[in-house]
Every structure is written in structure tokens, then in C-alpha cells.
Amino acid sequence: MTVNTTLIAPGAEAYDTALAQFDRATSILKLPTGVIEFLRLPKREYTFNFPVQMDSGETKIFTGYRVHHNIVLGPSKGGIRYSPHVNLNEVRALAMWMTWKCALMQLPYGGAKGGVVVDPHQLSARENEMLTRRFASELVPVISPHIDIPAPDMGTNSKTMAWIMDTYSMTVGYSVPAIVTGKPLNIGGSEGREEATGRGVIIIMDEALKRKGLYEPEKSRLIIQGFGNVGSHAALHAIEKGYQVVGISDVGGGVYDPNGLDIKELYTFTRSGHMLADYDQPGVEHVSNKELLELDCDVLIPAALEGQITERNAGRVKAHLIVEGANGPTTPIADEILRSRNITLVPDILANAGGVTVSYFEWVQDLQFFFWDEVEIMRQLTRILHKAYDRVVRFAEEKDVDLRTAAQAYAIDRVAQATITRGFYP
Numbered sequence: 001m002t003v004n005t006t007l008i009a010p011g012a013e014a015y016d017t018a019l020a021q022f023d024r025a026t027s028i029l030k031l032p033t034g035v036i037e038f039l040r041l042p043k044r045e046y047t048f049n050f051p052v053q054m055d056s057g058e059t060k061i062f063t064g065y066r067v068h069h070n071i072v073l074g075p076s077k078g079g080i081r082y083s084p085h086v087n088l089n090e091v092r093a094l095a096m097w098m099t100w101k102c103a104l105m106q107l108p109y110g111g112a113k114g115g116v117v118v119d120p121h122q123l124s125a126r127e128n129e130m131l132t133r134r135f136a137s138e139l140v141p142v143i144s145p146h147i148d149i150p151a152p153d154m155g156t157n158s159k160t161m162a163w164i165m166d167t168y169s170m171t172v173g174y175s176v177p178a179i180v181t182g183k184p185l186n187i188g189g190s191e192g193r194e195e196a197t198g199r200g201v202i203i204i205m206d207e208a209l210k211r212k213g214l215y216e217p218e219k220s221r222l223i224i225q226g227f228g229n230v231g232s233h234a235a236l237h238a239i240e241k242g243y244q245v246v247g248i249s250d251v252g253g254g255v256y257d258p259n260g261l262d263i264k265e266l267y268t269f270t271r272s273g274h275m276l277a278d279y280d281q282p283g284v285e286h287v288s289n290k291e292l293l294e295l296d297c298d299v300l301i302p303a304a305l306e307g308q309i310t311e312r313n314a315g316r317v318k319a320h321l322i323v324e325g326a327n328g329p330t331t332p333i334a335d336e337i338l339r340s341r342n343i344t345l346v347p348d349i350l351a352n353a354g355g356v357t358v359s360y361f362e363w364v365q366d367l368q369f370f371f372w373d374e375v376e377i378m379r380q381l382t383r384i385l386h387k388a389y390d391r392v393v394r395f396a397e398e399k400d401v402d403l404r405t406a407a408q409a410y411a412i413d414r415v416a417q418a419t420i421t422r423g424f425y426p
């Protein structure tokens with residue numbers, strides 16, 4: 001097999017991946033060079049260095065970022081990540097993917113992302129709150145319900161969003177629920193938001209299996225990398241639909257049972273503070289994250305972080321379908337290897353778009369002070385995901401390209417056409 005390495009910028013960094021994907025997608029579009037160059041770059045980037053008083057009394061300085069990649073279609077939207085690996089290039093990549101994801105889903109948003117370089121597991125609850133509130137006050141000048149609307153991502157959750165919402169509201173002097181999405185229900189959160197990304201992954205997986213003529217849930221064995229918000233809700237929704245989840249993992253490693261894992265028990269186990277490495281049941285084998293991705297299964301759902309399927313393991317993936325719950329889990333060279341092996345890959349900007357879609361519902365509800373029930377949320381989410389899936393498949397057939405290139409090209413073209421319609425100011 002020959003692999004076109006000219007696609008790859010040096011290293012498998014997330015931003016290299018995002019740019020290589022962008023270049024591939026724009027190569028099938030006929031867009032003016034100036035527009036391509038404009039869309040390839042982030043609009044604005046902020047770096048914040050800020051102090052937090054730790055429980056020991058010591059003051060530590062943390063670094064945080066917020067990148068607004070593009071705001072042509074509306075205010076920018078994207079999560080906030082807490083991880084020791086956060087860096088500006090990663091945030092740039094994640095912000096760019098948010099632009100394409102929102103455009104693909106036809107949401108009135110641009111793309112953004114933020115993060116703080118911190119391991120949230122090393123913080124006490126008080127330190128986490130102090131860090132979040134200080135970061136939120138640093139963000140005040142650059143966010144608003146009409147400028148940029150944060151949400152949870154890796155290492156953050158609804159509690160983090162509650163602190164950001166409260167800090168912003170205290171600063172401006174009135175309550176602003178629409179400043180963030182993914183909040184708790186009792187302060188303007190939406191029904192279904194917590195589960196939305198994971199459920200969306202499974203809704204999209206169903207469509208992909210139907211199109212391949214392989215929709216037989218009880219015969220399909222799933223492996224899911226990551227058992228946080230996205231991975232756990234994908235697993236729970238999958239077993240509800242009759243699928244077998246045979247492998248899952250967290251940062252410390254994975255568990256595998258070819259006869260199917262007890263996902264509800266594992267959910268309760270991990271939510272009470274345990275790592276999967278501590279789970280001990282007859283028939284359950286412990287595996288590393290590396291091994292997990294190469295185990296026998298029908299569908300592989302990476303739902304942890306970027307750069308997991310690479311040139312090193314893409315040749316050994318056993319699944320016939322990959323549904324990207326995480327953002328950027330597959331490098332461009334791995335994409336090529338998977339294509340050459342006829343493994344179908346449903347890209348992140350489509351597969352995990354359930355989260356931002358319900359975030360959009362939450363923002364709309366907050367702005368209107370009028371709330372929908374869960375049945376309505378799920379009905380609208382399913383309708384929007386099905387339509388997006390159809391759009392991508394039709395575009396891929398029309399252009400004779402893979403699903404990632406189709407999804408990105410469709411989305412990029414939407415932002416490009418809006419840019420051209422608006423014209424460049426002045």
C-alpha cells in the first residue's frame with residue numbers, strides 16, 4: 001500500500017491534522033484564494049496568565065486560552081478543556097473544528113474553543129472553583145451570549161459552567177443564563193444536554209450501519225475509548241438499543257469482555273470515583289488503551305482525545321466502522337490507511353455534533369426564557385442529526401470523496417459562501 005505523506009505536516013499534532021484536513025477539503029471546492037486563507041486562520045486568539053491561591057496558601061500561576069476561529073455565521077461556540085496537555089495549537093484545532101461542525105449542522109454559530117493547562121484531578125473542589133471563577137473573569141471581555149458562548153469539554157462539566165455563569169452574572173450585575181451551555185437544569189440548563197453528545201454518536205452510528213446494510217444491534221459489538229461524558233452516555237444509549245459494548249477505557253486503561261460488559265454497573269462504579277483499572281469481575285480482562293483500539297469488534301468509537309488512531313495502529317484496527325466521538329482522534333495518514341482498508345469512518349464534526357446541537361437548543365431556550373421537554377429535545381436532535389447525515393452522504397457520493405472530506409467541504413463551503421455574500425469589510 002502506498003500512502004501519500006505529502007498530506008501530512010510534520011508531527012501528528014491536532015492543529016497539523018486540522019490544517020491537513022482543511023487543505024484536502026478545500027481542494028475539492030472552487031473558492032477564491034483570499035477566502036481560503038481567511039478561513040484557514042483563527043480570527044483572534046487570547047492567552048491568559050492568572051493567579052490562583054491554592055489550599056496550601058501558595059499562589060500558583062495558570063495559563064488559559066480562548067480562540068475564536070470564525071464568527072461569520074454567528075457568535076462563536078465551543079467548549080472549555082482542563083488538561084495538563086492543553087496548548088495553543090490544540091485549542092486552535094478544536095476551535096477550527098467547531099466552526100465546521102456548527103456550519104455542517106446549520107447552526108447560527110461560528111467556532112471557538114478554550115482551555116486551561118491544569119490537571120483537574122489534582123485540584124481540590126475549592127481550588128477548582130477558584131481557578132474557574134478567575135478564568136471566567138479573565139474571559140468576561142471576550143464572551144457574551146452574542147459574542148462567544150462556552151460549554152463543557154474534557155475535564156470540565158455542568159458544575160464548571162455554573163461557576164462561569166455565576167461569575168459572569170455577578171460581573172455584569174444581572175443573571176445571564178445564555179452565557180454558557182451545559183449548565184445544571186435549575187439555572188437554565190436544557191433537558192438532554194448532559195447525554196446529547198453520546199446519544200448523538202449512537203444515532204449517527206445507527207444511520208451508518210443502516211446504510212452499510214449491517215443494522216443488527218444485537219449482533220454488533222462496540223468498543224469505546226473514553227468513559228467520560230461522551231463515552232459513558234454513548235455506551236448507555238447503545239445498550240438501551242440492544243448493542244453489546246465489549247470494551248471501554250479511561251485514562252488508566254480499559255476493560256474487555258467479548259460477551260459484553262455490564263455498562264450500567266461500570267457507570268455506577270466509575271461515577272463513585274473508581275478507575276476502570278480497579279474493576280474486577282469474572283470474565284473481564286484488563287487491557288491498555290493501545291490494545292483496546294486493536295481488539296476484535298464491529299464498531300470502534302474513540303471518545304477520549306485527539307491523535308489516537310495513527311499510522312502506527314490504523315493497519316490493525318479490526319472494526320469495519322469507526323464513529324468519532326472525540327474531536328480529532330484520527331490523524332490524516334491513519335485516515336488514508338483506513339480508507340485503503342475499506343473501513344468506514346464517520347467524522348467527528350458529524351458524529352459528535354449532538355452536543356453542540358442541544359447546546360444550541362439550550363441557548364435558544366435561555367434567550368427566550370421558554371423551556372422544552374426532553375421528548376421535544378430528542379425529537380429535534382434526531383431530526384437534525386438525520387438530515388446532516390443525509391447531507392454528508394449525498395455530498396460524498398456527488399463528489400466521490402470520503403465522509404470526512406465531504407463533511408468538511410460542505411461546512412467550509414457554507415462559511416465561504418456566507419463570507420462572500422457579506423463581503424470583506426471595509
Ligand code: NAD
Nearest residue numbers: 153154155197226227228229230250251304326327352355
Ligand atoms: P471527559 O473529561 O468527560 O472524559 C474523557 C474520558 O477520556 C475520560 O474517561 C478519561 O479518563 C479518558 N481519557 C483521558 N485521557 C485519556 C488517554 N490518554 N487515553 C485514554 N483515555 C483517556 O471528556 P468528554 O467531554 O467526554 O470529551 C471526550 C472527547 O469528546 C473530547 O475529544 C471532546 O473534545 C469530545 N467532545 C465532547 C463533547 C461534550 O459535549 N462533552 C462534545 C463533542 C465532542
